[in-house]
Amino acid sequence: MSTRYPFTAVVGMTDLRLALLLNAVSPAVGGVLVRGEKGTAKSTAVRALADLLPEVPVVAGCRFSCDPGAPDARCPDGPHEAGAGASRAARMVELPVGASEDRLVGALDIERALSEGVKAFEPGLLADAHRGILYVDEVNLLHDHLIDLLLDAAAMGASYVEREGVSVRHASRFLLVGTMNPEEGELRPQLLDRFGLTVEVAASREPAQRVEVVRRRLAYEDDPAGFAERWAGEEAALRERIAAARALLPDVVLGERALHQIAAACAAFEVDGMRADIVMARTATALAAWAGRTEVRSEDVRQAALLALPHRRRRNPFDAPGLDEDKLDEVLEEFGGADGDDDPDPEPEGPDGGPDGGPDGGPDGGGPGGVPPQGGGQEGPDRQTPPTGPEADAPGAPPEGPAAAPEQEPAGQPAPSAQGGEQAAVGAAEPFRTRRLDVPGLGEGADGRRSRARTAHGRTTGARRPKGALGALHLSATVRAAAPHQHARGRSGPGLVVRRDDLREAVREGREGNLVLFVVDASGSMAARKRMGAVKGAVLSLLLDAYQRRDKIGMITFRGKGAELALPPTSSVEAGAARLAQLPTGGPTPLSEGLLRAHEVLRVERLRDPSRRPLLVVVTDGRATGGPEPRLRAARAARLLAAEGTASVVVNCETGPVRLGLAAELAGELHGTAVTLDELRAESVSALVHTVQGTRSGHRDRAGHSNRRAA
Structure with missing residues (x-):
């Protein structure tokens, strides 16, 4: 096995290291979600944690890591007799983003089924991770069907497999650690809540720290074993401290004052459910044990809140993550009672105890920035608690424009002329949650979260003969195809005689990402401030929904004498929100120009990626002005889009x-459907999906041909 980078050699990242160590002290905390930009040692720190965990006693030969002191009575390899067993290092199992369902939960042992003719279960990653760490890099890109399986196992502490004639249940309790880059989309709320703690990380802006990161990394790559040996003493000391904190943990007392502070903090930040309260209590207890104390203090509750609440608090889609620390301090002070010993502005201890900076040097003899992480401070430049207030406008925070509903003109402001000159951009109304708009039919595009499609990693829905190279083998279908021919093939033993003609590959269905192209009317007829603010809020909500469903998004605006490609197809919702915020209004309504520009953009995108199906969203009141016969030209442009099978919503x-x-007439020409702004909201849009599908199906029936791409 290759030598891992030592945990104690990670420079900075105090909150990240503390969160991981608290889970090592108390696995009941529930895991860590690490959010941050690429290249910030997220994966390095997680992988290094496994070397600090104590060895795990297991029943010898058990594939499911049963504890010899209390073996699982329902273990597939059991029953086991209680007694002495073997010890092994704690495992860190990585779940790849592209893993199959078979690899995660396990499946029928193909080799034994074909060679011995017996049904035997081959454990998956959930079995391997039992009593260890399950690590998911880029967890926000994990396929939905794998997320569902992961949620079930995390909730029940066991994995249930019912497939291919196999019925198995086995224990699966693990420390769930995930890393993600928020720029690539957010997690589903159900999975987000399963992580006990969350940490925001960013690269240090201090040159000295950055220099030390490079120095240590180069030294490690030149001689991994030698580098690890230089940090062996620090690793051993940290391992001993973890063991001591684990031993002290049962003696830590969580008093009534701390419980009231925990409950008040969760209520003040309006978190859903009771899991946050429980996680905060466990985290505060682990913090006290880590500090060598037997009583939970206010600073423990405060630090627990900073780690356990940011990903659970209710917030609008474009709000920056994090907590208002001033509000948190007010709540803790209000419910803290009389306690003169507590520091009114405490500095929680870092991974190795000291609130101040660490020692002057480590094994490498480094200067500033070259210290080992023991005793690293929370207030240094590497602090990862996200800012609030004015500082929240850091990279990764949403643009000011889209969330600027309070900046709209006050009531009574005279509306601009509908056909006057250019009007200044107005702020967007508050974004809202929308329901999914599907492109009808079954596609074959890139994996995503919007429309139904045949995918490589979705749920198995059937089997077929392979076309060319064999894909994922559908075992039961293969066995059924071979079974009737065993006598004719001279089978004499327990093995199954299988020929190439018997092979069947799995047909899987998941969801794909689409190209959602917005065509936004910015003419004078839309210039009434209250009206344009509502339109921008709706488009902003749809942009966010498209981004979270792994769609590409693009935006065309039309006003005056023509149309402009404001945002070429991209995966950046921030860019779309910024363009929307700066969008002025005024002038005639060249609706036909907007539709023709959309036709050209979609033509180019079909050449680039033929499998990605488009969804056209036209935001307008339907008026067409400017130029000769504007309404007739708009109708012709709409029919051109409809003829190419573009799914549309007006x-x-x-x-x-x-x-x-x-607008309804335009939708008819597009063979799409028209909805109002109110019908886009989550509580109203559920019927829209059926309308889109039904309308397009009816047009296909009347036209007498199928929709090539958007069906």
């Missing part, structure tokens, strides 16, 4: 008592 922005119904 968001009708008409308001007021007199409505012309032009």
